[in-house]
Amino acid sequence: MMPQDFVPVLLTFAVVGGFAGIALVATHFLGPKAYSPIKQDTYECGVDYIGDSRSRFSVKFYLVAVLFVMFDLEVVFMYPWAVNFRTLGTFGLATMGIFLVILTVGLLYEWKKGALEWD
Amino acid sequence: MFDNLIAGMHVGRVLPEILVVVVAFAAILIDIIMPRGRSTRGVQVVSVLGLLMVIAASFFQRGDTGQAFSGMVMIDNYTTFFRILLSAITLLIIGVSERYIEITRIRIAEYYLMLLFALFGMLLMTMGQDLLIIFLGIETMSVSLYALVGMTRHKHASNEGALKYFLLGAFTTGFFLYGIALVFGVTGSTNIVDITVFLKSAGSETPIIAWAGAGLIMIAFAFKAALVPFHWWSPDAYEGAPTTITAFMSTAPKAAAFAAFLRVFYVAFGSMSDGWTMVLWWIAVVSMTFGNLLALRQDSVKRMLAFSSITHAGYLVVAFLTFGQQGASAILFYLVVYGIMNIGAFLVAIAVNRNEDDDKGYHFDDYKGLVYRRPGMAIAMLVFMLSLAGIPPTAGFFGKYYIFSSAVSAGFVGLAVIGVLNSAVSVYYYLRLIVNMFLTERDEETEGRIFWTGEMAQVVLICVILVLLIGLFPDTLLNAARASVAALL
Numbered sequence: 001m002m003p004q005d006f007v008p009v010l011l012t013f014a015v016v017g018g019f020a021g022i023a024l025v026a027t028h029f030l031g032p033k034a035y036s037p038i039k040q041d042t043y044e045c046g047v048d049y050i051g052d053s054r055s056r057f058s059v060k061f062y063l064v065a066v067l068f069v070m071f072d073l074e075v076v077f078m079y080p081w082a083v084n085f086r087t088l089g090t091f092g093l094a095t096m097g098i099f100l101v102i103l104t105v106g107l108l109y110e111w112k113k114g115a116l117e118w119d
Numbered sequence: 120m121f122d123n124l125i126a127g128m129h130v131g132r133v134l135p136e137i138l139v140v141v142v143a144f145a146a147i148l149i150d151i152i153m154p155r156g157r158s159t160r161g162v163q164v165v166s167v168l169g170l171l172m173v174i175a176a177s178f179f180q181r182g183d184t185g186q187a188f189s190g191m192v193m194i195d196n197y198t199t200f201f202r203i204l205l206s207a208i209t210l211l212i213i214g215v216s217e218r219y220i221e222i223t224r225i226r227i228a229e230y231y232l233m234l235l236f237a238l239f240g241m242l243l244m245t246m247g248q249d250l251l252i253i254f255l256g257i258e259t260m261s262v263s264l265y266a267l268v269g270m271t272r273h274k275h276a277s278n279e280g281a282l283k284y285f286l287l288g289a290f291t292t293g294f295f296l297y298g299i300a301l302v303f304g305v306t307g308s309t310n311i312v313d314i315t316v317f318l319k320s321a322g323s324e325t326p327i328i329a330w331a332g333a334g335l336i337m338i339a340f341a342f343k344a345a346l347v348p349f350h351w352w353s354p355d356a357y358e359g360a361p362t363t364i365t366a367f368m369s370t371a372p373k374a375a376a377f378a379a380f381l382r383v384f385y386v387a388f389g390s391m392s393d394g395w396t397m398v399l400w401w402i403a404v405v406s407m408t409f410g411n412l413l414a415l416r417q418d419s420v421k422r423m424l425a426f427s428s429i430t431h432a433g434y435l436v437v438a439f440l441t442f443g444q445q446g447a448s449a450i451l452f453y454l455v456v457y458g459i460m461n462i463g464a465f466l467v468a469i470a471v472n473r474n475e476d477d478d479k480g481y482h483f484d485d486y487k488g489l490v491y492r493r494p495g496m497a498i499a500m501l502v503f504m505l506s507l508a509g510i511p512p513t514a515g516f517f518g519k520y521y522i523f524s525s526a527v528s529a530g531f532v533g534l535a536v537i538g539v540l541n542s543a544v545s546v547y548y549y550l551r552l553i554v555n556m557f558l559t560e561r562d563e564e565t566e567g568r569i570f571w572t573g574e575m576a577q578v579v580l581i582c583v584i585l586v587l588l589i590g591l592f593p594d595t596l597l598n599a600a601r602a603s604v605a606a607l608l
Binding site: 091102105108109112 | 124125140144147148150151
């Protein structure tokens with residue numbers, strides 16, 4: 001690939017950037033403006049909004065998410081192994097066994113530490 | 120069908136690492152089975168016994184060198200050297216911790232578990248022959264360290280240090296990965312052997328992208344080794360962490376970072392040494408000077424040791440950029456010596472500190488007249504301070520001597536002069552402590568209670584003996600270091 005092969009790409013960038021810039025500037029100067037307090041309000045499908053969008057929620061959700069990702073990945077590794085179970089034979093079985101033991105110890109740990117209980 | 124694959128794995132060669140994981144899992148099970156808050160002693164005993172086994176396994180397996188896991192890791196004398204050093208440091212720290220974590224109210228088994236996982240990560244770093252394995256090791260180590268720094272949850276400084284360390288560390292991870300990606304883009308491999316072959320054949324026509332990749336990887340290592348200008352996390356993390364962890368962090372992870380740093384830059388980027396030595400020249404100068412100037416101004420012994428550890432990392436870089444056997448063996452020698460004297464110094468600092476809950480603890484004034492209160496402790500601290508300052512007949516003297524002589528014989532005379540001058544400046548703040556201990560009257564009204572346990576006494580005694588022994592007979596250790604780096608160059 002030569003550098004000049006990228007000229008069309010550069011041109012596209014220039015056109016896209018130029019169009020976006022002109023559109024922004026043009027609407028700023030050309031569009032009619034009428035401000036009112038209602039117009040400045042948060043738009044919530046026409047209904048009066050309740051509270052802030054940045055509300056606080058329990059840190060426990062993070063723990064659930066982390067645990068989910070871990071065991072989700074476990075399955076990601078197990079599917080290819082299950083599909084190739086016959087070819088991989090004893091070697092595959094032993095490897096997956098070690099992998100599962102490691103994860104099981106982790107599961108036992110989080111269970112006993114109360115990570116699986118919400119309260 | 121997989122016989123070749125299994126034979127190529129050489130699982131036996133990574134026995135020490137497997138042992139570390141097994142010990143960590145045994146510790147987890149003990150923690151699960153025993154009632155809450157009672158398990159730490161059991162976990163500690165299992166960890167200590169396990170680490171002794173790890174050290175023994177590393178020692179007796181030293182002859183079985185070669186690749187394992189299809190070239191992902193390399194077990195050679197270099198690996199063995201660091202295996203023993205890192206396991207020994209972890210062993211010492213775990214050995215003295217039980218009473219300390221009790222008084223700092225962090226008596227949970229996770230303290231030991233995180234140390235074991237950090238050790239596992241560091242072992243991966245030292246034996247990794249693939250950039251991705253080294254990356255995996257760095258992350259395993261770092262994530263454990265973030266948690267360890269923030270372990271004292273009721274202390275503001277601990278949380279602050281952990282957060283700073285975590286945010287900056289996570290950022291550095293990006294640098295390292297991007298560096299790997301660029302190097303992979305050029306060489307088509309993440310394996311150090313393949314990268315070496317490719318870059319050697321490229322010679323002076325090394326693509327600019329490889330330089331960029333090497334630069335990014337260097338930034339990541341400089342961060343982990345706390346070199347200026349990538350050191351900003353270290354004083355706060357070191358100060359906020361429980362002091363046993365500070366002692367650990369300033370020795371073992373630093374050694375592991377240098378181990379991986381050496382392997383990657385001496386082997387993989389060896390053909391690019393003309394470029395990176397210039398960069399490291401400046402990093403060495405600013406690390407030594409900056410660490411010193413800030414250490415001069417500290418009133419807290421813990422912070423002083425934290426800043427001086429930046430300076431010591433700077434000395435290590437002086438030897439690093441000589442790019443030769445002599446320099447590399449000087450680094451290994453110094454890492455051992457620095458580990459011993461720093462752990463000793465931190466343990467005495469723990470003993471003298473009046474109140475763990477006081478953020479303004481570890482004050483220089485606490486040491487006033489220590490020799491009249493605890494002569495043995497004061498003499499031990501004297502030995503560590505003299506060794507840190509590099510005064511004979513301590514091990515620190517020979518450490519610095521080998522570093523600067525390697526710099527001189529590689530032609531970096533100017534750098535060696537700057538290093539020696541810095542070393543002279545550093546004598547001031549080490550002597551300040553000695554003056555406080557020996558030449559100042561004790562102030563009975565303000566002095567706190569000494570916290571001292573049998574384990575701490577044993578470890579401090581071991582450190583004193585080793586510092587003096589290595590100071591008198593440096594050849595054994597130096598020969599071991601030389602034999603270890605022979606595999607590298």
